[in-house]
Amino acid sequence: MTRFEVVRTGASASGGQPATQKNIPHRGAEANPSAKALQEKFRTAVTRVEVIWGETVAYIDPTAVHEAIRWLHDDPSQRYDFLSDVTAVEYRDAGVPIEVVWHLRSLPYRRFLRIKSQLEKGAPLEIDSVYDIYRAADWLERECYDMFGIRFTGHPDLRRLLMWESYKEGYPLRKDFPLRGRFSRSEQLRQALAQNPEARYSMEELTIADAFAELPQDMRERLNTGERTGE
Amino acid sequence: MSKRTIEVELSTSGLDAQGRAQRVPLVTNDGGTAVAIEPPPALEPDIEGEHMLINIGPQHPATHGVLRLVLELDGETVVRCIPHIGYLHCGFEKIGEYRQYNQIICWTDREDYLNSIGNNVTFALGAERLFGIEITERCKVLRVIACELSRIMSHLVWLGTFCIDIGAFTPFLWAFQRREEIYRLIEKWVGARLTTSATRVGGMAADVPSGWMDGLRQFIRTFPHTMDEIDRVLTKNAIWVGRTVGLGVMTPEEAINYGLSGPMLRASGVDYDVRKDFPYLDYETYDFDVPVGTNGDVYDRYLVRFEEMRQSVRILQQAADRLPDGPVNIDDPRIILPPKSKATSEMESMIHHFKVVMEGPRPPIGESYVANESPKGEKGSYMVSDGTAKPVRWRIRPPSFVNLAAIPKMVEGHLLSDVIAINASIDIVMGEIDR
Amino acid sequence: MGLTSSAEHRTVSYAPESQEGWVATRLDFLVNWGRANSLWPMPFGTACCAIEFMATAASDFDLARFGMERMSYSPRQADVLICAGRVPFKLAPIIRRIWEQMPQPKWCISMGACASTGGMFDNYAVVQGIDTIIPVDVYVPGCPPRPEGLIYGIRMLQEKVKNERMSDGRTRDEIEPDPSSQLYIPPSVIDELGEPFGNSVNQTRSGL
Numbered sequence: 001m002t003r004f005e006v007v008r009t010g011a012s013a014s015g016g017q018p019a020t021q022k023n024i025p026h027r028g029a030e031a032n033p034s035a036k037a038l039q040e041k042f043r044t045a046v047t048r049v050e051v052i053w054g055e056t057v058a059y060i061d062p063t064a065v066h067e068a069i070r071w072l073h074d075d076p077s078q079r080y081d082f083l084s085d086v087t088a089v090e091y092r093d094a095g096v097p098i099e100v101v102w103h104l105r106s107l108p109y110r111r112f113l114r115i116k117s118q119l120e121k122g123a124p125l126e127i128d129s130v131y132d133i134y135r136a137a138d139w140l141e142r143e144c145y146d147m148f149g150i151r152f153t154g155h156p157d158l159r160r161l162l163m164w165e166s167y168k169e170g171y172p173l174r175k176d177f178p179l180r181g182r183f184s185r186s187e188q189l190r191q192a193l194a195q196n197p198e199a200r201y202s203m204e205e206l207t208i209a210d211a212f213a214e215l216p217q218d219m220r221e222r223l224n225t226g227e228r229t230g231e
Numbered sequence: 232m233s234k235r236t237i238e239v240e241l242s243t244s245g246l247d248a249q250g251r252a253q254r255v256p257l258v259t260n261d262g263g264t265a266v267a268i269e270p271p272p273a274l275e276p277d278i279e280g281e282h283m284l285i286n287i288g289p290q291h292p293a294t295h296g297v298l299r300l301v302l303e304l305d306g307e308t309v310v311r312c313i314p315h316i317g318y319l320h321c322g323f324e325k326i327g328e329y330r331q332y333n334q335i336i337c338w339t340d341r342e343d344y345l346n347s348i349g350n351n352v353t354f355a356l357g358a359e360r361l362f363g364i365e366i367t368e369r370c371k372v373l374r375v376i377a378c379e380l381s382r383i384m385s386h387l388v389w390l391g392t393f394c395i396d397i398g399a400f401t402p403f404l405w406a407f408q409r410r411e412e413i414y415r416l417i418e419k420w421v422g423a424r425l426t427t428s429a430t431r432v433g434g435m436a437a438d439v440p441s442g443w444m445d446g447l448r449q450f451i452r453t454f455p456h457t458m459d460e461i462d463r464v465l466t467k468n469a470i471w472v473g474r475t476v477g478l479g480v481m482t483p484e485e486a487i488n489y490g491l492s493g494p495m496l497r498a499s500g501v502d503y504d505v506r507k508d509f510p511y512l513d514y515e516t517y518d519f520d521v522p523v524g525t526n527g528d529v530y531d532r533y534l535v536r537f538e539e540m541r542q543s544v545r546i547l548q549q550a551a552d553r554l555p556d557g558p559v560n561i562d563d564p565r566i567i568l569p570p571k572s573k574a575t576s577e578m579e580s581m582i583h584h585f586k587v588v589m590e591g592p593r594p595p596i597g598e599s600y601v602a603n604e605s606p607k608g609e610k611g612s613y614m615v616s617d618g619t620a621k622p623v624r625w626r627i628r629p630p631s632f633v634n635l636a637a638i639p640k641m642v643e644g645h646l647l648s649d650v651i652a653i654n655a656s657i658d659i660v661m662g663e664i665d666r
Numbered sequence: 667m668g669l670t671s672s673a674e675h676r677t678v679s680y681a682p683e684s685q686e687g688w689v690a691t692r693l694d695f696l697v698n699w700g701r702a703n704s705l706w707p708m709p710f711g712t713a714c715c716a717i718e719f720m721a722t723a724a725s726d727f728d729l730a731r732f733g734m735e736r737m738s739y740s741p742r743q744a745d746v747l748i749c750a751g752r753v754p755f756k757l758a759p760i761i762r763r764i765w766e767q768m769p770q771p772k773w774c775i776s777m778g779a780c781a782s783t784g785g786m787f788d789n790y791a792v793v794q795g796i797d798t799i800i801p802v803d804v805y806v807p808g809c810p811p812r813p814e815g816l817i818y819g820i821r822m823l824q825e826k827v828k829n830e831r832m833s834d835g836r837t838r839d840e841i842e843p844d845p846s847s848q849l850y851i852p853p854s855v856i857d858e859l860g861e862p863f864g865n866s867v868n869q870t871r872s873g874l
Contacts, residue, residue, distance in 0.1 A: 003525045003526060004482060004483050004499060004500035004525050004526070004527060005483075005500065006500045006501075006502060006523055006525065007483045007487075007500055007501040007502070008502055009501065009502055009503045009504075009507075009508050010508060017515060018507075018508060018509065018510055018515065019510060019515050020510045020511055020512065020513050020514065020515060022365060023365060024360070024363070025363075026363055026595060026597060052597045052598055052599070053360050053361065053363065053597060053598075053599050054360075055598075055599070055600065057598075081487050081488070082487055082490065082503075083490050084490070084602070084609065084611075084628060085611075085613065085626070085628045087613065087624075087626045089615050089623065089624040089626075090623075090624070091615075091617065091623055092617060092623060093617075101613070103600065103613070103628070107487065107501070107503055107508075110508055110509070112509065114600070134488055134490065135485075135488050135489045135490070135636075135637075136488065136489050136490025136633050136636070138636050139632060139633070139635075139636040140490075140632075140633065143632075147324075160317075161316060161317055162316065162317035162320040162665055162666075162756075163317060163320065163756065163791075164317070164755075164756050169790065172322065172325055172790055172791070173324060173325055177325075177790070178790075179322075179325060179326070179329055179788075179789050179790065180788065180789055180790055181789070181790030184853075184857050185794055185798075185856050185857050185859075185860030185861075186849065186853030186854070186856040186857050186860075187853075188755055188790070189755065189758060189793065189798060189799070189849060189856060190847045190848065190849060190853075191755075192755035192756065192758040192759065192793075193758055193759050193762060193799075193847075193848035193849070194759075194848060195756075195759060289757065289760055290710060290739075290760060290764055291739065292737070292739040296711075296712065296713075296716075297712050297757060297760075317754075317756050318712075318754065318756050318757045318760070319712055319713060319751075319752065319754060319757070320754050320756060320791050321752055321754055321787045321789070321791050321792050322787065322789040322790055322791040322792065325789055325790070325791075326787070326789055337786065338786070340714075341713065341714055341786075344713055344714035344717055345717065347714075388717065388720075403724070404724055404725050407720065407721060407724035407725065407726070408724070408725050408726065410721065411721065411724075411726045414721070424718070424721075424812070425714055425717060425718060425810055426714055426809060426810060661712070661713075662713050662714070665754075
């Protein structure tokens, strides 16, 4: 059985042992050096950089954000290898656009960066998925779609995750969605009881048998020869 | 022989004229079709037997909550696993937009209910960053004590239920016996056993009563004996080792890319611990080690969590020794309630009490995300404020959610009974996953 | 109502043929004693209350002294469904199905505030009380209820079981839901049960 080499966090970081941040100013604290590198590399696509309570936030154009995150992941001086979160924020003011937020961490450099991208509410809410860069984006983006209705193009399986697939009331975390939902309680219950969960397998599950041919060759061989792992 | 999938029940037949399963376009709830799929090519039968689609959950003793796993089995081997979640989705984040910051603390208990007091601390730290306030030294040490106690509590539940899943019942009773002791301590402190709501923005709900530290020291003294007992029974046990070694291996690169955190990540050899790498509550001043595994399998996760409990006891000892005197809450009447004796005798304090309770403290415009090391992994509350008493957005970064998304990768190729062991080793809490 | 004499209401009708015999009462006692002291629970545990249920089953509070240590995760072998935790709408058909799979005699304990009324989750996602989906015998309040509270609720259920009579033919009737809507109580009652009550709206100070 293979033993893995221990990967040390902060292997490329400078500055010694990290300490608890104290007395952080509201704005104007020292920015993450990656923000400057982003601005130099992507120029106009990075519309704004702010430092709020010690955290650097970079606002990037929706069309350029996938490339920027790919660069942040691959570039050896950045190495943002850990996707912490993908979420969205809708403000109470109707005119302000919806922001899609990515929280990235660089474990070798011990850095934290927040990327935001603004989507206007009038247009369909679509943005590129980062599934091909981080597998962690799989469920995080599905949840974002479920709660806000933002479509992530390039995501292999964008279905509702937390609500049931035929949920009709809308996207719960939008500000125009009332706290108790749009329908009456009895109607919600009626719809919930009608969603016979076992009878409705997802498309992926129905096609599993036919997709055996699409499993990777080595996996098919392994399963065919009866190989089992773990012994 | 053509392959068929044996399905338990189907509302649409999904079968063509020859009775073979065919792809059915998925209809989304806004009426459009999600993906267009061509009919499958003709397949030569290269496997004997049929694949079976079985359903585990959502009500099942071994799924640790309401999780539904649909498994495609080739005999006993899992070919593919599709998890379904959302059976405990209760709209936490939506409710957070309609509650003041101190009221939200009650909700934080219920998301990861094994680590309630730790969640309270996570949220309070995020809110205090948003408000821009520094808490007192005594409050910091008390919060460290709270976090480590809740880490021990959570790992004890995990250990007990993990043992039951593998088949060993007794460690569950031992673990819950110890948990009762911690419950008694916490009940003396905040008044509740499980859903504590122990912190407030700017301090704690209450200071520890006199004599409480003796109870804590008593616990610190006796707890390692139980751990040794469980260690003797499990760690070198042939059945235990046989059932956990080599299962669900995640390489370090995969683990980082899948966003795993906490003991899941550390068992795969990556030593990312938020307490060491992005410290909070002065964790860098405590002397403790972070256990890291090298095999990335279920057995290593068990060892990592077990050792973490021992390290938590070490931190508790140091915190108990260094607890300073002084006030627990900050001295800002706009944010935190004044002491009751003042509120009932002084006019200004009564007005402050009224305003803090009725309107709630208001942070400046901004946003904050403070990550904590919960027993499950990196947990944080991302909150966005527009200057009012209720946040615009309250987002919980759920570690179990991201950890669970890796389960299809981990169970591929394993046996059905291993699925239960691997699922248990992730240490999921559906309250946090579904929120 | 009207001006009927109150003495009439107090008259106990005493038709000899409706009186149960000695054998029937003894048999009732035996059967109920057996049932009450070996209620095999089906822990439908979802959230925090499930942890308190586990703590009640563990050594300190010990459900084994009530005959309830044998947790039956298969509804087919269970007597009492203990719904411990909040039930969102996505889980509603599942709890209904589990209830229908349980054979009679069966009872239901709704443990905790969320199972009884929706609890603190008065929003789009949570069922406002599982009694809108399945019939409940005992409600145990608390968030979560202390183990002593749950044991008190179990004792109440045992009293209820001991007061059942075989001659009452309606005790073991299954309630059939309306086939088109799957609801077993009228929608207006569900809406009424699900409304925010009293001045709770004001107490949350959000107006919602």
